[in-house]
Amino acid sequence: MTSPRRTIGPDHHGPDHHGPDHHPAHPLVPPQRPALRALPTHPEVDLPRTQEGPQPQRLLTTLLGDYWHGRREHLPSGALVALLGDFGVTTVGGRAALSRLARRGVLESSKVGRHTYYGLTAAASGVVLENVHRLRSFGERHEPWDGRWTVAAFSLPEDLRDVRHTVRSRLRWLGFAPLYDGMWVSPRPVAEPARRVFAELGVLASTVLTTTVDARRSDPHPPMAAWDLTELRGQYEEFVAATTPLREQLRGCGVTGAQALVARTALLNAWWRFPSLDPDLPLDLLPERWPRRAARDLFAETYDALGPLAAGRFRAVVGESSPELAALVGYQRSEGPASGTANRR
Known part of the structure; x- marks a missing residue:
């Protein structure tokens, strides 16, 4: 099932409601800011957008991407709803999120007797794959910069505000930032992707x-x-300050599987905002002692350390209704191949 083609911009459905279906998340969760919701190269995939607070739809896609990546088997709806319960989402809220994601073409469903099962559609799974690749590679560049800038200039009339917003979103995803309103720059070789953006969106004055x-x-x-380097440095330092206590807690005392599942998901969403703010800016252009590498090392260590515990919780919940599917649960790592059985071919 495929949703109608849509452009990437603000969530067309808006953020999930913060009402009776939500409860506070676990205190292990580091502070979050809005993060990317989908790849602009796949505008037909209407993934939910990340905002502050618990959101069942975004949580479901994140969980499936992290622990069920590459699997075409569907998972029991009851297990998915139970997993959302660890994040303070009620049964009503969880089932509503499943239905909404299916209507948006992000999930597809199947029936076995009276029981309903869900999994990511092929299109949504492709977006998740690209997201994971970008997450793994971000912050690892250390090669010398070649001194070249890519410049993208465009002009759109005032009555095409939606197109302008989409152009800006997609250019930012490619690593551009606005030097002036209609002139965007990137220190990366992204000229051809930028031309494709303008062509796909019909921007002739570009x-x-x-x-x-x-x-x-x-x-x-x-x-x-x-780029506002002062603001960007502050965000990296804020991430480090918020995540360091979690790393120390993992090193010093036990963390339950449910706590690890919640904390790892929040950590992923907190880290995922950086690729849209910092296109791996070359070190040649940055101040000394730039905090990106330290932040990435902290993210990688903490995210990977939480993986086995979080996957164990996911496996245990799925195993209550489907032991054979539970054996297929794995988890993503910050670099290198995924762990567990979920990605074996």
């Missing part, structure tokens, strides 16, 4: 070029002015 600029000259508005 130009994409690659150039070299002496970014160290005393220019009143050099390309790096497109």
